[in-house]
Amino acid sequence: MGRRYPLLPTQNNSDSADTSNNSVRQHLIDRSTPDVENSIAGFPSIISGFLRRFTSGVKVDGGSRSEEEEKVYSWLFAVAKSNRDIVYEYVQSTERGLSFAEAEKRLKENGPNTPLEYTFPRWWHLLWNAFFHPFNMILIVLSVASYIACDYLNGCIMLVLVFVSVSLRFYQEFSSSKAAMKLSEYVKCPIKVQRCAGRVVQTELVVQIDQKDIVPGDIIIFEPGDLFPGDVRLLSSKHLVVSQASLTGESETTDKTADIQEDERTPLLDLRNICFMGTHVVSGSGTGLVVSTGSKTYISTIFSAIGKQKPPNDFEKGIRRISYFLVGVMLVVVSIIICTEYLASLDLSESFLFGISVACALTPQMLPLIVNTCLAKGALAMAKDRCVVKSLTAIRDMGSMDILCIDKTGTLTMNHAIMVDYLNGWGTQTEEVLRFAFLNSYFKTDQKYPLDDAILAHVYTNGFRFQPSKWRKAGEIPFDFIRRKVSVILETETSAADRNERFMITKGAVEEVLKVCSYVQSSDNGGVIPISSEERHRIQNLTEELSNEGLRVLGVALKRLVVKSKNKRKEGDDSTELDMEFLGLIIFYDPPKETAKQALWRLAEKGVKAKVLTGDSPALAVKVCKEVGIRTNHVITGPELELLDQETFHQTVQRATVLACLTPSQKLRIVQSLQMVGNHIVGFLGDGVNDSLALDAANVGISVDSGASVTKDLSDIILLEKDLNVLVLGVERGRATFGNTTKYIKLSVIANVGSILSLLIATLFIGFEPLKPRQLLVQNFLYSIGQIAIPWDKMEDDYIKKPQRWSPRDLPMFILWNGPLCTLCDVAALLFIWFYYASDKAASQEFFRSEWFVEGLLMQTLIIHLIRTEKIPFIQAVAAWPVIISTVLISSIAIAIPFTPFGRIMGFVSLPLSYFGFLVVLFVGYFTIGQVIKRIYIHVHKRWL
Incomplete structure (x- = not known):
């Protein structure tokens, strides 16, 4: 804090406090102000008790605000519609500000002024959560067992896989939990505060303190560039223009004024006497009374849900179910095999080692590596498309995404206004309107707005020659919120008459310009006629029609002033803006991007529906959506959503394609409704702080490089270009990644479970180990190495065209249909070997194990080609060359090993x-029967992978 001055309480102060409590209570009773309990620190207890009645019945449904939001909203509306004296009493402050002692007391009671109270989990908690996963436990147990069995290589491989998996998950969760801390950058700056000090005579001091030391009741002084350190009720203002882009995501500025009392019909962010924490001053200056700080500000309602751990998605749940399934099968099968081997050999050590080998063979050891390799490959491919992937799992989720929620501004549109037309009062294009609008924008100096730049750009790029050098500025009436217009007074020399002709040119909101106009040009000869009520009504209707088409309209008016004496000029003032001539309208538009329509069409082809969630007006949103090809049959606004009950809210959200005038919390509820009720995988593309809640809640949060820092921290994917075509490529990469991951999971579970059941059958049938432990581990190791090429496999076009979801019932059904075929082929090989070759059982054990080793490894290697496609393998569909090379290499090794010295050692x-020759017949039969089963399965279940 700044320099401290003790302030002794006086009798007058205590009387004032008592009077304050009574007057505030009576004021709230009279005006029926909604609940503002606990809105600020030090709120009078008598008020809190009275207002507690207003929150006892608050219910939260699909379209309603939460209880905490309702408190913040009610408090700000109560402050906005009250006069300044009452607001001083609300926050127990004075016109001189707080004393240093009182400010320090309130700071201790409230804590630091930060918009989000969030306790970050310790790193060891995150590490434990990442480590304690069923699949990791399986690998660790089997690694220990491998060391016991003296298979050090296999044990090391499994520990490395555990380390990679745990490290990636820990890094992602640790980074995500810290994202909310970036909010502090919105309020990190020194704040000028007025404090009062003095033991006898209190004087006012202006000190600079850090934003975190601001408390309710402080009076702040602000200038251009300053951030508001809390929610502020304006006390005084001069030409104040504020940017609320951090809350709304829209680039347009907002005019604020202290000389007004609002009512509850005004939308919260449109309150003109309230400035919000995190917004900043564009121009103008003033003073304000801080009414809310920290977690009780409006911005805190936006971030109240950020940082909360998301529940596991369907894919993660599926992996857990696989782990539990494998554990169950492992316990049953391994127990039976150990008992059978012990009864046959009476060697407990050898039986235990063989059981461990079987357990290792049952586990898809490469699952973490395959999954992470698939995701990393997708991330590298997206990086080439100028797309940074922060969360690898988001790539897989993009493959499942079926709804993309996008903000209009900067995504579908260029995010800057261009001037598109200039019309007179009769709707006819007239160059005079453009000329005087240009002169107004050229000579105004108080504040240049984007619309002024658009007018200047239109004139310069279209070859107009209005010669501003022949004019000179004589005066200016700056823009302010009450007038909502700006006037410049220009003059030019007329040498022939030695006179000075002066014009006042006014530009601003059409309704405000019309108020000061008494004349308009006639429709026939261009002369000036008095403006009638019918003319005003016609111009207003024309303006409304243009606005409904999503266009922004400004009015232009002119007044000719003649001053005979150069020495007695009178500068223009407010009274001069009377009896003007209405010239016409200047029309602006934020155009859609050229690539947006094509990208949305491509997304729709792939089953991804677009919904527009924007804070803009419905008319503007609808116009843009029509131009980019989004259907606008179902349009709803935020205020309309607030009136709906829970069931109707969810139904409306599912149906609507354009949702306008939304607050950040409404965007969040819409995303959650789509996820929970509609069971959709939702992507959200946004770049403003107002999008942070929805970004954090969405399955795939997408931001842009030029977005706010907090949105980039909370996003899973960052686009280096605001181009939806990049997302189309991301969807394709995501589906390919999802498909290859699913492909490996299904083939590995089928191959492993099938081979283990075959081992069990063989053990019970032949009475000895079908494979020695080291032989089984080598077979499993070679098979696992061969599967590393799967992330480089290609997916069929039909698969890429549709969103892909993990179904809880899909894997069990897939195993029941396809698993027995693997076991059947192994049993066929077993019978062929046993009855065709084995003349002497004792001498044939090595021969049997050699043949069983080759057949089992070839079966596990070739099964990928049957599983990977719906079509006939090797005929209608051929795998990518890395998979082909891997298959040929592992198959060659499998066939060659029995003929090598290494095979003798084994x-x-x-x-x-x-x-x-028998194997050729066996695998031709396997692929033939497998293809028949595949077609029947697809006919029944309508999908393969």
């Missing part, structure tokens, strides 16, 4: 050529 023997 206990294998050479195999006859007739056996390989």
Whole structure:
């Protein structure tokens, strides 16, 4: 805090406080002010008790605000519609400000002035959550078992996989939990505060303190560029223009004034005497009374849900179910195999080692590596498309995304206004209107707005020559909120008459310009005639029609002033803005991007529906949506949503394509409704602080490089270009990633479970180990290595065209249909070997294991080609070249090992050529029967992967 001066309380102060309590209570009773309990620190207890009645029945439904939001809204509306004296009493402050002692007391009671109270989890909590996962537990147990079985290589591989998986998850969750801390940058600046000090005679001092030390009741002084450190009720203002882009996402500025009392019909962000925490001053100056700080400000309602852990999605739940399933199968099968081996050999150690090997073979060891490789490959591919992926899992979610919620400004539109037309009062294009509008924008100096730049750009780029050098400025009446217009007084020399001709040119809101106009040009000869009520009504209707088309309109008026004596000029003032001639209208438009329509069409082709969530007016949103091809049959506004009950709210959100005039909390509720009620995977594209809630809640949060820092921190994906075509590519990458991940999960579970069941059957049938532990581990290791190429496989076009979701019932049904076929083929090989080759059981064990090793490894290697496509493998569909190379390489190794010295060490023997002829017949039969099962499965379940 700044320099401290003790202030002793006096009798007058205590009397004032008592009077304050009584007057505030009576004021609230008279005006039936809604609940503002706990809105600020030090709120009188008698008021809190009285107002508690107003919150006891608050209910939250689909279209309503939460209880905390309702408190903030009610408090700000109560402050906005009260005069300054009453507001001083509300916050127990004075016109001199707070004393240093009182400010320090309130700071201790409220804590630092930060917009979000959030306790971040300790790093070891996040590490434990990342580590304690069923699949990690399986790998760790099997790694320990592998070390016990002296298979150090396999044990090391599994520990490395655990380390990679835990590290990635820990990093992502740790980064996400800290995102909300970036909010402090919106209020990090020194604030000028008026404090009172003195033991006997109190004097007012202006000190600079840090924003975190601001408390309710402080009087702040602000200038251009200053941030508001809390929600502020204006006390005085001079030409005050404020940017609320951090809350609304819209680039347009807002005019504020202290000389007004609002009513509850005004939308919260349109309150003209309230400035919000996180917004900043564009121009003008003034003073304000801080009425809310910290977590009780409006901006805190936006971020109240940020940082909360999201529930696991369907894919994560599916992985957990797979883990539990494998654990169950492992316990049953391994127990049976260990018991069978022990009864046959009476060697407990050897039986235990073989059981561990079977358990290792049952586990899809490469699952973490395959999943993360698929995601990393997708991230690298998107990086080439100028798209930064922060959360790898977001790529997979993009493949499942079926609804994309987008903000209009800067996404569908260029986010800057261009001038498109200039019309006189009769709707005819007239150059005179443009000429005087240009002169107004050229010579005004108080504040240049984007619309002024649009007028100047239109004149310069279209070759108009209005020669501003022949004019000179004689005066200016700056823009202010009450007048909502700006006037410049220009003069030019007329040498022939030695006279000075002067014009006043006014430009501003059409309704305000019309108020000061008494004349308008006639429709026939261009002469000036008195303006009638019918003419005013016609011009207003024309303006309304243009506004309904999503255009922004300004009015232009002119008044000719003649001053005979150069020495007795009278500068223009407010009274001069009378009896003017209405010239016409200047029309602006924020055009849609050329690429938006094509991108939305491509997304629709891929099953992704677009919904526009914007804070703009419905008319403007509808116009833009029509131009980019979004259907506008169902349009709803935020205020209309507030009136709906929960069920109707959800139904309306599912149906609507354009949702306008939305607050940040309404965007959040819409996203949550789509997720929970509609069971959609929702992506949200936004770049303003007002989008942060929805970005955090969406399955895929997408921001742009030019967006607010907090939105980039909360987003999963950051676009380096505001181009929806990048998202189309992201959707394609996401679906390919999802497909390859699903492909590996299904084939690995089927192959592993099928081979383990075959081992169980073989163990029970032949009475000895079908494979030695080291042979089984080598087979499993080679198979796992061969699957590393799966992330580089391609997906079919039909698969990419539709959103892909993980179904809880999909994997069990897939296993029941396809798993028995693998076991059936293994059993066929077992019977062929046993009855065709085994003449002497004791001598044939090595021969049997050699043949079983080759057949099992080839089966697990080739199954990828049956699983990866709906079509006939090798005929209608061929895998990507990395998968082909991997298949050929592992198959060659499988066939060659029994003939090599390494095979001799492993206990294998050479195999006859007739056996390989049998394998050809076996696998042709396997693929034939597998294709028949595949077609029946697709016919029943309407999908394959």
